[in-house]
Amino acid sequence: MQRIYKKLLSLAEHQHAKKFLALVAFTESSFFPIPPDVMVVPMVLAKPSNWWRIALTCTLFSVIGGVAAYFIGLLLFETAAMPLIQFYGYQNNVSEFNEMYQNWGGWAVFLAGLTPFPYKIITIASGMAQLNLALFIGLSVLSRGLRFFVVSFLLYYFGDKIRDLLEKYFGIITIVTGCCLLVIYFWLKSFSN
Numbered sequence: 001m002q003r004i005y006k007k008l009l010s011l012a013e014h015q016h017a018k019k020f021l022a023l024v025a026f027t028e029s030s031f032f033p034i035p036p037d038v039m040v041v042p043m044v045l046a047k048p049s050n051w052w053r054i055a056l057t058c059t060l061f062s063v064i065g066g067v068a069a070y071f072i073g074l075l076l077f078e079t080a081a082m083p084l085i086q087f088y089g090y091q092n093n094v095s096e097f098n099e100m101y102q103n104w105g106g107w108a109v110f111l112a113g114l115t116p117f118p119y120k121i122i123t124i125a126s127g128m129a130q131l132n133l134a135l136f137i138g139l140s141v142l143s144r145g146l147r148f149f150v151v152s153f154l155l156y157y158f159g160d161k162i163r164d165l166l167e168k169y170f171g172i173i174t175i176v177t178g179c180c181l182l183v184i185y186f187w188l189k190s191f192s193n
Contacts, residue, residue, distance in 0.1 A: 012042040021054065022061040029065030030072060030120050031084055036062065040148060041163060044155040051156035055148040062144045063137065066123040070136055073127025081124045093121045101125070106135045107182070113143025115175055150177060 011020040021043065025036040036058050044051045072081050085094055097117070100108040109131070112122045126136050150173075154162050166173070 012039040013046065017043055018054070018057055022057050025058045025061035026065035026068075028119065029062050029123050030069035032120075033088065035116070035119070036148075037151065040152060041155060041166070044152050045160055045163070048156045048159070051152040052149070055145075055152035058148040058152075059141065059145040062119065062148070063140045066119065066140050066144075067133075067137060069120055069123035070127035070131075070133065073124035074130065075127075077124075077128050081128065085121070085124065088118075090118060090121055093118055094125055097121050097125045098129070101129060101131075106131060106139055109136055109139040110143045111175075111182075113140055114147050114177065119144075146177065 011017060014020060017039065021036060021039045024032065024034070024039055028035055040054055040058055043054050047054075085091060097108065097112060100112065104111065109122055109126055113119060123140075151166060154166065
């Protein structure tokens with residue numbers, strides 16, 4: 001795993017880094033074990049003015065890969081998804097997501113998509129649960145976009161100074177951001193009723 005991590009860091013400096021980022025974001029949504037953040041951080045620090053392009057690439061390909069994994073969960077759960085889940089030892093994560101899904105409905109996709117929770121579990125389990133595809137895509141775009149755009153912007157704005165903070169508190173930062181957005185959403189919604 002450490003070798004793959006180091007290889008991804010080196011690919012972040014490659015002249016075709018954005019293509020590699022797209023590939024990693026796509027595959028991480030269904031089977032690849034390492035999140036694309038590993039490439040996003042050094043890419044934004046190397047070319048801060050490209051922060052939004054890097055975030056957009058990562059978001060789009062993460063969601064496209066998520067849709068592919070959704071269909072794996074929907075159509076190939078027993079033959080492809082379950083062996084993959086067992087290979088990574090994510091059985092408990094599937095149970096956690098299903099419980100979150102029972103409590104929060106589709107918003108579980110949004111909340112889990114913000115966090116270090118394995119996105120591949122969200123995508124596969126959403127297909128398995130037959131979550132409305134349009135809702136799944138919309139919430140994935142929101143959560144993944146928020147995650148990658150916030151991280152990229154913070155790196156652009158603060159530079160290398162924020163790198164350690166992001167790496168140490170990433171989960172907490174994204175959960176707090178997501179919760180704040182949910183509170184704002186429900187607060188605004190209460191005024192429209």
